[in-house]
Amino acid sequence: MSIVNMNAVSKKFGSFVALNNIDLQLNKGEVFGFIGPNGAGKSTTIRILLGILQPTSGHAAIFGKDVWKEAVAIHEKVAYVPGDVNLWGNLTGGEVIDIFLGLKGKIDKRKRDMFIDRFQLDIKKKCGSYSKGNRQKIALIAAFASNADLYILDEPTSGLDPLMEQVFQQCVEEVKNAGKTVLLSSHILSEVEKLCDRVGIIRKGEIIETGSIDELRHLTRMNLVIATTSPILDLEKWEGVHDVQQSEESYRFQVDADKLTEIMKKLSSYGIERLESKPPTLEDLFMRHYQE
Amino acid sequence: MLFHSVSRLFFLKWKLNKVNFLTWAFSVVLITILTASAYGGLYKTDQERQAVAETMANPAMIAMVGPGFGLDHYTSGAMLSHQMLLFTLIVMAVMSILVVTKQTRTEEDDGILEIVRSLPVGRLTPLTASLLFTMVLNITIGILVAIGLILINIEGIDAEGALLYGMTLTCGGLIFSGVAAISAQMAETARAATGYSITFLMAAYLLRAIGDVSNEMWSMISPLGILIRGEVFVSNKYFPVIIGILLFMVFLAFAFWLNDHRDVGAGYIRSRNGRERAAKYLMTSLGIAVRIQRTTIISWFTAMFLLGISYGSVFGDLEAFFENNEVIQQMLGNNPDYTLTEQFITMLMVVLAIFSTVPGLLFFLKIRGEEKKGRLEHLLVRGTSRIKIVTVYGTISVGGTVISMFLAVFGLWISSSAVMEEAIPLINLLQAGMAYLPAMLLLIGVALFLFGWLPRITSLVWFYLIFSFIVVYIGGLLNLPDWIVNISSFAHIPQLPVEEWNNGRLAILLTVDIIIISIGMIGYRKRDAAG
Numbered sequence: 001m002s003i004v005n006m007n008a009v010s011k012k013f014g015s016f017v018a019l020n021n022i023d024l025q026l027n028k029g030e031v032f033g034f035i036g037p038n039g040a041g042k043s044t045t046i047r048i049l050l051g052i053l054q055p056t057s058g059h060a061a062i063f064g065k066d067v068w069k070e071a072v073a074i075h076e077k078v079a080y081v082p083g084d085v086n087l088w089g090n091l092t093g094g095e096v097i098d099i100f101l102g103l104k105g106k107i108d109k110r111k112r113d114m115f116i117d118r119f120q121l122d123i124k125k126k127c128g129s130y131s132k133g134n135r136q137k138i139a140l141i142a143a144f145a146s147n148a149d150l151y152i153l154d155e156p157t158s159g160l161d162p163l164m165e166q167v168f169q170q171c172v173e174e175v176k177n178a179g180k181t182v183l184l185s186s187h188i189l190s191e192v193e194k195l196c197d198r199v200g201i202i203r204k205g206e207i208i209e210t211g212s213i214d215e216l217r218h219l220t221r222m223n224l225v226i227a228t229t230s231p232i233l234d235l236e237k238w239e240g241v242h243d244v245q246q247s248e249e250s251y252r253f254q255v256d257a258d259k260l261t262e263i264m265k266k267l268s269s270y271g272i273e274r275l276e277s278k279p280p281t282l283e284d285l286f287m288r289h290y291q292e
Numbered sequence: 293m294l295f296h297s298v299s300r301l302f303f304l305k306w307k308l309n310k311v312n313f314l315t316w317a318f319s320v321v322l323i324t325i326l327t328a329s330a331y332g333g334l335y336k337t338d339q340e341r342q343a344v345a346e347t348m349a350n351p352a353m354i355a356m357v358g359p360g361f362g363l364d365h366y367t368s369g370a371m372l373s374h375q376m377l378l379f380t381l382i383v384m385a386v387m388s389i390l391v392v393t394k395q396t397r398t399e400e401d402d403g404i405l406e407i408v409r410s411l412p413v414g415r416l417t418p419l420t421a422s423l424l425f426t427m428v429l430n431i432t433i434g435i436l437v438a439i440g441l442i443l444i445n446i447e448g449i450d451a452e453g454a455l456l457y458g459m460t461l462t463c464g465g466l467i468f469s470g471v472a473a474i475s476a477q478m479a480e481t482a483r484a485a486t487g488y489s490i491t492f493l494m495a496a497y498l499l500r501a502i503g504d505v506s507n508e509m510w511s512m513i514s515p516l517g518i519l520i521r522g523e524v525f526v527s528n529k530y531f532p533v534i535i536g537i538l539l540f541m542v543f544l545a546f547a548f549w550l551n552d553h554r555d556v557g558a559g560y561i562r563s564r565n566g567r568e569r570a571a572k573y574l575m576t577s578l579g580i581a582v583r584i585q586r587t588t589i590i591s592w593f594t595a596m597f598l599l600g601i602s603y604g605s606v607f608g609d610l611e612a613f614f615e616n617n618e619v620i621q622q623m624l625g626n627n628p629d630y631t632l633t634e635q636f637i638t639m640l641m642v643v644l645a646i647f648s649t650v651p652g653l654l655f656f657l658k659i660r661g662e663e664k665k666g667r668l669e670h671l672l673v674r675g676t677s678r679i680k681i682v683t684v685y686g687t688i689s690v691g692g693t694v695i696s697m698f699l700a701v702f703g704l705w706i707s708s709s710a711v712m713e714e715a716i717p718l719i720n721l722l723q724a725g726m727a728y729l730p731a732m733l734l735l736i737g738v739a740l741f742l743f744g745w746l747p748r749i750t751s752l753v754w755f756y757l758i759f760s761f762i763v764v765y766i767g768g769l770l771n772l773p774d775w776i777v778n779i780s781s782f783a784h785i786p787q788l789p790v791e792e793w794n795n796g797r798l799a800i801l802l803t804v805d806i807i808i809i810s811i812g813m814i815g816y817r818k819r820d821a822a823g
Binding site: 047050051052053054071072075076078080082084086087088089090091092094095096097098099100102103104105123124125126128129 | 480481483563565567569570574576580584666667669671672673675676677818819820822
């Protein structure tokens with residue numbers, strides 16, 4: 001069952017096309033990574049899902065309900081953490097957490113105190129004196145301590161230290177194990193790689209790739225290092241071979257995943273002395289999509 | 293090397309803040325010159341001016357504007373320095389506080405100071421550059437005011453007094469820029485820094501008020517109390533200016549010392565910890581909206597009450613005053629069936645109604661500020677509907693307007709009954725005042741409409757209010773055509789007690805209010821809710 005369903009959603013601001021025909025499905029119980037460079041349309045997509053922005057065309061639904069018309073009903077079961085958490089300077093962290101939880105109904109005090117403890121937040125301080133990371137903690141505590149079926153997290157860890165980053169990752173794992181759905185937009189690719197079942201890459205308002213990280217790897221290139229007994233003189237010209245770097249004894253290059261069998265056959269005729277292969281990291285994937 | 297690159301940073305500050313500079317300088321100079329020439333036009337004879345002097349010689353007025361020097365020979369100059377100097381000094385003080393805080397602690401909060409300090413720049417350079425900027429601003433205003441006052445060439449406003457008037461204003465600004473510089477070192481956030489400085493300003497004003505009506509000693513501890521004792525245009529004393537400059541230098545030295553002995557981002561007064569848990573009332577959208585404006589709300593209610601009291605305090609000598617002044621009679625629209633005092637009340641009620649609309653609009657427009665800062669989203673994504681949010685702010689706005697008007701009228705009644713032989717019944721005043729509610733509601737409706745459909749220009753509603761003020765306040769003098777006057781909602785309210793209560797007109801206005809508010813709400817439901 002799909003929790004989030006976006007169908008050909010476009011959003012224009014005046015003549016600027018922020019989103020162009022976005023299709024996105026999130027299934028129940030999965031953690032979906034949403035990656036893309038700044039200004040690609042991640043936050044716009046998320047704000048449409050939250051019913052804050054109205055799509056120019058297309059249809060978006062959460063829990064099968066229209067995100068624009070039934071925003072209030074949907075939000076009862078959604079927890080949201082914005083990337084830039086702006087709070088009221090003269091209220092304390094504790095007060096804001098209570099306000100956020102109180103707006104959604106009854107506060108589960110045990111859960112609230114547990115998350116305050118895990119994220120190690122001093123809740124007596126005024127929000128005006130918190131750092132970015134601490135403001136993010138407030139939003140995270142309010143999100144995880146609430147009772148939600150869908151968590152929409154927009155770059156939630158950009159200000160957290162590595163220790164808190166780890167706590168965050170545990171929280172996401174727990175939410176996932178409880179069968180909840182998570183939409184995680186992030187720049188920290190190692191985090192996405194570790195947490196997400198599926199990934200969507202957005203660029204200039206269009207989703208250019210979706211799939212599990214393994215699936216995406218198939219779409220991209222393999223890194224190979226090879227040493228052969230006889231030299232390969234025209235390696236650059238082979239179909240499916242890219243970025244050849246030659247050192248004294250070895251060649252370092254990338255191979256298109258779908259050409260791998262063919263190329264390996266050809267290579268073996270040169271007498272392989274040594275062969276290393278590395279799967280592409282998400283970063284390789286990411287870079288490949290953005291540098292073009 | 294504490295002051296390395298001061299000039300470079302000063303020019304950067306100038307580049308970044310020149311609009312701010314020009315706006316302040318232009319407004320203060322313009323207001324002073326306009327008021328001075330208005331005195332010249334309003335009160336043409338000695339007799340008229342002496343009548344005004346009579347209305348000034350009571351404790352309420354003295355507490356408000358200071359002791360009247362030269363009341364026995366009340367020239368235009370004496371009037372200007374008595375009625376305007378203190379208020380203009382407060383404006384200069386607020387200006388200096390805002391400018392200094394913005395350029396020091398706010399930049400520190402935003403992390404800009406850190407970047408600047410990582411460059412080859414002296415430790416005291418940023419503060420010095422900001423204070424230089426403020427000094428130039430204050431001196432410019434002083435000079436322009438002096439020149440302007442000399443140029444308008446009004447009897448009783450001489451060159452020496454004009455120069456002293458300008459210098460006094462500069463001094464006031466400088467003293468409070470020093471106060472703001474100290475606060476910026478003491479506090480941990482810009483918000484707290486502004487709070488300390490404004491508290492100091494209020495204390496200075498109150499101390500002076502107490503001193504002026506009781507023991508002058510108290511006034512002499514207050515910078516404001518000292519500055520107005522230059523008796524500008526009356527006996528032109530220079531000691532306040534000298535004390536002012538000395539005080540500024542002491543403050544400056546202290547601010548520098550404090551700045552030199554602290555870390556970037558730190559303050560000497562640690563901000564107090566607050567509550568760990570939210571009170572129950574806070575966990576509602578209404579509770580939050582009230583709580584985040586609490587200080588503003590309380591300040592406005594107090595101000596409106598005091599305004600009412602001050603207006604009421606002049607009622608004792610009103611008749612004599614009006615008899616002598618033709619311009620005022622013309623403004624009131626001289627109707628032989630009613631006493632001038634009654635006609636004055638109608639005028640006063642419109643003015644109070646317009647003033648009471650100011651807090652009402654501010655309370656509503658907060659919603660736009662919250663939206664721009666992305667804080668409305670916190671509520672929107674947690675099951676609060678847009679209609680509810682806009683209703684909450686609308687309710688605070690309407691409630692705030694009603695309470696403001698009530699407090700102003702109540703204050704007017706208290707002080708007027710104290711000075712009049714035959715007091716006006718509270719109920720009559722309340723009826724006359726509250727009749728303006730439909731007109732005030734229309735302003736809030738327009739704000740809500742703009743917020744719903746044209747959020748970027750929501751603040752244009754202020755122009756409508758200013759327009760209404762001009763129309764009702766000096767419309768009579770300008771002989772404006774009816775259709776222009778009728779654009780103002782305030783023109784459609786029956787002016788009690790001189791005019792009769794008119795159910796029909798009020799009902800029509802109320803209907804228009806409801807329609808415009810509903811359309812505005814529909815607009816907000818339909819638009820993108822991001823800032």
